[in-house]
Amino acid sequence: MVVDANILVSFLLTEGETISRLIDWWEEEKIQVLVNDEIGVEYKQVAERLINRRLVDPGKVTALMGNLETEAVRVPSTSVVAKSADPKDNRYLACAIDGKADYLITGDKKHLLPLQQIGKTKIVSPAEFVKLISTR
Numbered sequence: 001m002v003v004d005a006n007i008l009v010s011f012l013l014t015e016g017e018t019i020s021r022l023i024d025w026w027e028e029e030k031i032q033v034l035v036n037d038e039i040g041v042e043y044k045q046v047a048e049r050l051i052n053r054r055l056v057d058p059g060k061v062t063a064l065m066g067n068l069e070t071e072a073v074r075v076p077s078t079s080v081v082a083k084s085a086d087p088k089d090n091r092y093l094a095c096a097i098d099g100k101a102d103y104l105i106t107g108d109k110k111h112l113l114p115l116q117q118i119g120k121t122k123i124v125s126p127a128e129f130v131k132l133i134s135t136r
Contacts, residue, residue, distance in 0.1 A: 001031055001101055001103040002096045002103070004105065006108060008047075012064065022105065027067065036091065036099075039092065040069075043065065084111045086108075086111040089108065097118060103129055104124070107125060107126070113125060
């Protein structure tokens with residue numbers, strides 16, 4: 001699965017049950033997180049902003065980023081995608097295509113969720129993903 005940075009922000013700020021379940025499944029290796037170089041850079045930038053604004057515990061951010069660095073599956077960027085009205089979102093779509101992801105998890109109701117699917121990748125909210133996976 002590909003995870004939009006807004007999901008990481010939500011996890012770090014709120015530790016909501018649904019997003020925490022996603023993180024748990026990933027840490028338990030029940031699901032894989034796919035990242036390309038652009039997404040990795042965005043994750044780091046978002047983490048730095050949260051720390052600099054003193055919105056989160058730096059240790060928690062460091063732990064999550066360390067896990068992403070070592071456990072996420074690196075996907076080479078080969079696709080050029082221009083499907084989203086927000087050009088920054090296209091990196092997630094490209095990673096989903098290049099990594100043959102089953103799901104792209106996002107909270108972006110304006111640009112990504114309305115697309116519903118790109119290639120064979122379903123674009124869903126965290127709650128939708130948990131519901132889909134829990135019924136397997």
